Amino acid sequence: MNPETSLWTDLAFWAFGLAAVWYGWRVFRTDSMVRATFALLASFLNVGAIMVLLLAEYLGTALFFMMAVEMAVMAIFMVAFMMNPAGLNPMQMVHQHRFAIVAGAATFAGLAGLGFAVDFPDRPLIIAADTIQQLGFELMGSSMLVMQSIGVTLLATMIGAVVLSSKWGRYGDSDAGSVPPSLDPEQREEDRS
């Protein structure tokens, strides 16, 4: 427990935290794809705000930045694939609903219980520290390998995503393969040409 924690920070934390969970819940409770997407964005923005309260400002703001872009992309995908952008028709597309509720509740109870039960070390942040500079030196210093791996991984992801989503693949049009290849070799040759 940080002795300097003020009442205002506590209030802000509870407001952001409850809002984050509430908007996360709304994602699955609305008929409109766009509302679902931006409810998720709101959840992320609230978590980002808590990170700023915890003095991880770089991570918090980076989360704002990253999630705004990602949710904008997601909104386009949602509307393009789900066809129900304005929520004109009621939507409830779920399976194994009861099991999912139980699993979600159990996960919450287990993790929350863990948070209260385990006696984690109480070593709060040294406030004078320049956490952003530390992060920079760490990334470009002893954790350089992590940063390099991140770079290579992201490059591989970009290439993979383009390959997967492009229309023309190595084996011709990606949407032409819906028919399983024939067992008859001659027929197979014909299909290929």
Added chain:
Amino acid sequence: MTLATLLLIAAGLIGVGVYGALSQQSFVMIMMGFELIINGVLLAGVAFWALATAGEPRGQVLVIVGLLVMAIEAAMGFALVVNVYRARGADTTEGIDSMSH
């Protein structure tokens, strides 16, 4: 704002995310569930970093790796959705009935 309360919020996010990922049929909605789970993990990561490790720089690096996981999940998720949609015209899990192309 103690570590326990922070973890409570994180657990809430993860719980909602697990519910969503398990219950939804649409691929994109399932991805939203995953994103919420990672959201909770990121919050827990920052909470531990700030309150249990005295601001150990490697903690922030771990959170950045979490962000990376989320970015990859989104990019690959969308790519797979497009791919499956092209091949099968399916945008829900129920729309796929076999693994072969």
Added chain:
Amino acid sequence: MPLASVYANDWLAIPVLLAVVVGGVYLVSVLDELFGEVVSGSRPNLGRSLRLPVRQAALLLCQSATRTEHPDRILWPVAPAAYAALAAAGMAVIPFAEGFAVADVRTGIVVFGAAEVLTFVAVYLHGWSANAPLALIGGYRSLVQGFSFMLLSMFVLIGVALPARSLSVGQIVEAQSGLWNVVRHPLGLPLFLVVGLGAALWGPLRLPDSRELAGGTVGEVSGPQRLAWEFARRAMLVSYAVMAASAFLGGYLGPWLPGPVWLLGKSVAMLAVFVALGHLVGRVRPERFMAQAWTVLLPLSFLDILIAGVEALP
């Protein structure tokens, strides 16, 4: 918690910020009118241009709000407010004089970048929540054009952060005491101005609100809400002008005159450039512009960051 100890902010800067926003918005409107008269070949009428924005604002305040069938009642009015708030948030990290800022935070340019990206979300929601087809198309345009250049601004801003060895705008300004960034790496400023035009839906990049969509995202809006939207667009332009002046033109630094005067002069110059571009460059064709944004502007921003990096080597 220790927020106050880290974010040395000046409460007095908040009214100054609000004054800058309101004054800047008024100035943009006046400049726009004056420049339009010059370009159209009629004699500029200063008195009329000074009165016009006030009258038009009054008219919008007297108009009633209209409604469409089943709009999103919350998001529709929130979108312009969010847009204006993001403009103000972007400006909050910029110091108006040495040590005088609302919040010259350590992550200044990241905050600015986040505000910029959220802008596109606000514009999209404004178009989407009207529940009207042309407005929705405008919203989609905003996202798609946003994707093509939102990367630029981050690279360009990292370029100015390199010589300062800090993400704080105050440090970035201080690092230009010897040489302005616009001289150090001249590619940055024009690229940043392109992003500014896009974020403020101004001139050549006014695609989401364009005429062929009958106003696009703002086409279904009237009265006070439209006033808020037009205010927010101009506020965003002001925010980019002040940021451009701070990040590339040395901000409040300058001889003889006090700092704020220098910042004011440089910002007004940037605003004049924005306004002139709005009148002289026609609306771009999305297809061509996006191709150019990805194949020319983005590599140029890489080049800019490369130049900045080499130049910043000790």
Added chain:
Amino acid sequence: MAVSRLARLAAAAPVPVFAALGAGARGPVEELTLSDDVTLVDSPRHATVLLVVGAVPRSLIRPLSQVHDQLAHPRATAWWSSEEATLDPLPQATLIRAESDVVLAVGGLHAALLRGERASELDVLPDEPANPWRGLGANGQGGEGMMGGTPYGRPMAMTGEDRDGLPLDQLHLRLGPFLPAFPAGLVLDTVIQGDVLQECAVVGNPFERDELLGGALTATPPDPERTLAAMERARARHHLHGVARTLRLHGLDALARRTLALAMAPPDDGDRVRYLAHRLERSTALRWATEGVGRIDPSAAEAVGGIVARAAGWSSDARSDDPVYAELGFTPIFRHGSDAQARWRQRLAEAAQALDLAAAAGERRSDGAALELPWGDDDADRRLLDLLPGLLTGQELGDAMTTLDSLDLDLERVARAVARTERA
């Protein structure tokens, strides 16, 4: 009395006018942009005065009423017409005669509205949803299922083939008849996927076989003498109007006003127009926006005739055969490209040429009966209208608007051509 001060300020603002165009209304309305006291707005939601201009077919009264009801309060309607219009369909409208000062009249309406001397107009149509909300869901919104169909009269998006092979959502959209960038009366039924027009069909021509309400305006009374100089100046004016319209569509309002000012007071020779052309041709954004857009196959363009043909590399011009024009050394200007860019450049070049001819012509008259009209011949618009769906299909919405703008289409001329063939 803060409110009244606000209202007084508002009354002094330029009047935001939404112009609903009827036949023969475009030119006069465009000239309103030169006035300081009137702003032409893009959406009825932005206007206080709905200005109905010229002759409106009776079948367009219902869409006109819908536009009327979209105006925000306070609002007023004015009908700017050359003859006594029957105002039954819009009983609250004020009639403005063609010869009176429309800016003054509209300004008067606006000021009276804001000072509270005139009551804001009521809705013409009942304010109820086009289809009742009586379905399922929290808002009674609609039917069942995720997509497609028309639950309770509201068409839902449905998947359809796209040019990149990913079948995503399509939106059915009817554009017109009062869209500001459209020619008067044009209605297009479109299927839009994202920004792309997948399908496009022209929905009739309201000017055919339909009673016209109100009378068409003409910008200037036709010159009874019909000297060659006057005709050429009218041609230059027509083309400059077209270029100004293009500039306005591309967001260059100030340059459009500059061009219009040239059209209103035609200079003595073509030099100023040529200078303007030179400046505009250097604009990269304008080149991007129009180059390769709306390309018409040259053989189809030849069949259309007029500017469209001459911008596609044909030198067909009825003036070539006229002895008086031959005496003035007239040779048709033509260029290749057959796209929107070629057409606006052709318009500027021909406007400059027309002004040169007007300067050289003196008091000459032409006795040639069938001279080249600014829009080609009488049937050119009909042939263009037939080409339109094919031209627009597959284009992005912005490009489609650019194409439409470059054609200078007029449905009333089409209707006249149809009527002529029927008589013959």
